[in-house]
Amino acid sequence: xxxxxxxxxxxxxxxxxxxxxxxxxxxxxxxxxxxxxxxxxxxxxxxxxxxxxxxxxxxxxxxxxxxxxxxxxxxxxxxxxxxxxxxxxxxxxxxxxxxxxxxxxxxxxxxxxxxxxxxxxxxxxxxxxxxxxxxxxxxxxxxxxxxxxxx
Numbered sequence: 001x002x003x004x005x006x007x008x009x010x011x012x013x014x015x016x017x018x019x020x021x022x023x024x025x026x027x028x029x030x031x032x033x034x035x036x037x038x039x040x041x042x043x044x045x046x047x048x049x050x051x052x053x054x055x056x057x058x059x060x061x062x063x064x065x066x067x068x069x070x071x072x073x074x075x076x077x078x079x080x081x082x083x084x085x086x087x088x089x090x091x092x093x094x095x096x097x098x099x100x101x102x103x104x105x106x107x108x109x110x111x112x113x114x115x116x117x118x119x120x121x122x123x124x125x126x127x128x129x130x131x132x133x134x135x136x137x138x139x140x141x142x143x144x145x146x147x148x149x150x151x
Contacts, residue, residue, distance in 0.1 A: 006082045007123045007149055011115035018112050019077035023105040023134060024069065026061045031102055034065040056099050063096035066106070066141045070129055073108035074147075085150045089124065092144040098136060105134040113144065122150040 002019040004010040010018065028048065035041050043050050044060055051059040071088065100106065111128040118124045124146065131141040 001076065002078045004078065004080045004082075007080060007115075007151070010078075010080055010112070011123060011125075014112050014115055016112060017109055019110045021073040021077035021108045021110070023107045024072065024076075025105050026065075026100055026102060028059060028102045031059060031061050031065060034062055034068070038062070038064065040064075056101055059102045061100040061102060061104075063141070066096065066100050066131060067091075067094060067143060069106065069131070070108065070143065070145055073129070073131070074110065077108065077110055080149060082151050083149045087148045087150075089146040089148050092126070092146065094141070094143040096141050098133065098138045098140045100133060100140050104140075106131055106140065107134075108132070118148060120150055122148055124148050 031045050035046050040062055044054055044056070045062055046059065048059055109130040109132065113126040113128055115123050115125045127145045127147065129143045129145050130139045133140045
């Protein structure tokens, strides 16, 4: 885990890859719970038997489940000691570039694209997030995530 004392210290790294998260395994239980939460019960995600004869040879994670792991990737990749609160502000670009078979291990590469001062001594930061699957040559998701951090 990369540790920063202040937002200014982190902001000095605009244009650079700042951190890489540890690997995280995607489980069928996570996929099933995500399906329950969102109402997306597409068989390719939740029907293990049917998915075995499907195009991927098994169930795959929802693209939006993969995207929703971004906060966890940030939390496990870096600590900004000065920050008392962080808010997801939105996304500018998202692409699901490859499937995520259940049981895959994922991690994220985090590149700081911009950091602008906002109210209450906070910073609005744009991040390029590249989510990789262990053993694959192509990322599974590429997104531009916008977050606000406050002391």
